[in-house]
């Protein structure tokens with residue numbers, strides 16, 4: 095959906111199927127068929143030429159064009175919702191696209207607000223199913239790639255183009271900018287985690303997750319998001335667990351909660367190198383040991399940046415009280431029980447989303463969003479220096495800041511307190527399944543020793559031109575090769591015995607966690623269970639007797655491929671043609687980060703595999719999503735991250751509590767003594783294996799974009 099800003103008012107789009115074109119004399123349309131991709135391109139005239147442009151002044155006043163757009167700031171969120179409502183009104187797809195183009199080209203609209211509203215509208219409009227979007231880091235590269243590098247990429251591309259003028263323009267346009275991101279490892283040990291915190295796949299997942307699980311999604315209907323409070327807990331819990339695995343690999347302690355009630359400062363500094371190319375400023379930065387203070391700023395029109403530490407502390411106390419008494423108070427004076435089925439969902443919603451879905455917004459507050467905002471202004475809480483908010487203020491960039499994990503640990507501890515103190519430990523009959531035993535599990539990876547995983551670096555090209563120039567006639571191509579973690583593909587080999595006389599469907603759940611804690615001691619399971627993160631979950635139907643399942647790592651239903659973010663279509667999984675890519679497809683843990691980095695000498699992890707009855711545990715309509723070979727008629731739109739992102743507009747596919755079986759405390763009598771091996775020995779339907787993750791620091795593979803023939807226009811890349 096790129097197009098000119100000003101000047102030529104025609105806008106170009108690409109759909110993957112035939113657009114529903116209606117006769118309308120007010121518009122000029124042109125269709126071309128690209129035989130290779132079966133795409134159709136057409137031109138839509140701006141409604142502004144017909145005086146159809148809606149009044150956007152209130153939205154523009156709430157979020158000025160040059161402001162940093164914040165998902166967490168209530169006034170910004172409401173303004174984005176208002177634009178989304180406007181974009182939901184047109185009856186046809188063409189009218190929607192025309193209106194979207196016109197609102198985007200309004201000279202006062204904030205570009206990041208527009209992107210948020212536009213993508214949200216495309217997620218919700220049934221007539222936009224099949225609309226392909228580029229990766230979010232191509233749309234907004236300034237939110238993912240340091241400004242300095244973008245400028246270098248831009249300069250280099252322009253320089254090459256002018257040097258090659260009148261010679262071979264296509265070679266100039268497609269030459270990579272050959273710019274490496276900064277590797278910032280100095281005295282500050284926190285820099286060692288930059289490869290995780292600043293990874294574009296990690297941050298893109300987080301952005302898309304919040305785009306889909308919007309705070310005020312209704313409880314029912316096509317726009318509902320099933321168990322969104324519980325998923326807020328579970329997805330972010332996994333982020334912390336994965337981050338902690340990286341911290342241990344780097345010799346750093348695991349994440350400590352940022353407890354507002356006890357600490358007077360934020361230990362970790364953060365100096366972002368990213369900002370906004372449109373307003374030319376970087377996000378605000380923060381020194382080490384910055385005091386935690388109230389925010390008292392009047393630089394948003396809504397005057398809402400009056401955030402008191404005491405409020406957040408007060409909300410925390412009320413939540414702990416609600417957990418202790420077993421219910422939350424509702425606005426009308428009645429109560430809702432925090433029972434086993436709904437308790438975590440209610441708490442997750444209150445903490446994570448506040449607002450409309452909270453039973454009593456004024457009483458329980460909005461700890462998560464205002465916590466993000468409070469932190470994002472700690473460098474200048476009274477706006478004495480006219481600084482911008484920090485990266486914690488937006489979902490595109492919050493995960494870059496070390497304090498993100500500490501804030502989320504603070505909230506995760508509330509959920510853990512609830513689960514550990516109020517929910518009974520799983521009884522034996524909730525854990526065992528006598529129909530199937532897992533006889534052994536192992537990992538095979540190329541020529542490596544058994545049960546060894548290897549990680550290395552990969553350099554992948556990212557095209558940033560679209561985010562640097564708004565001119566669709568521009569022939570600038572700027573490419574940044576980004577270095578990121580990667581791993582050698584591997585297979586799980588699982589030996590099972592089916593004790594029944596008939597075939598059964600098994601749900602296979604795979605988790606992994608570091609084997610030793612930060613002190614180098616073997617984890618007891620009660621301590622280790624919160625360190626487990628999900629690796630895969632799938633369904634297989636097995637015959638009576640002995641079976642072997644070979645599961646390719648690349649099929650993981652936790653991760654999505656890097657290519658899913660790019661505009662070019664990829665036939666990514668063998669035998670599966672994922673031919674359509676929507677905004678929802680950007681949600682998912684990046685596959686290149688499936689395996690934690692490990693250490694050069696080899697770091698020990700525990701692999702845990704559990705099988706349960708798929709027919710009882712999974713939503714029947716969702717079972718096909720977990721199958722290794724997806725039936726053609728049930729083919730999803732793209733590779734899905736089922737555990738972290740669910741299925742759009744459908745029930746969360748797994749009926750069990752998220753994180754099962756590690757989401758709650760072990761029974762009292764075994765808490766302090768049990769190891770993982772002691773646990774799996776009790777239940778034949780589980781097994782574990784010690785795994786080594788070795789990091790090959792010297793290996794760098796490269797994935798460079800193939801040079802494309804010059805199309806003469808940017809539209810073929812959209």
Ligand code: CUO
Pocket residue numbers: 300304330462466489492502
């Ligand atoms: Cu995802 Cu704090 O939630 O950002």
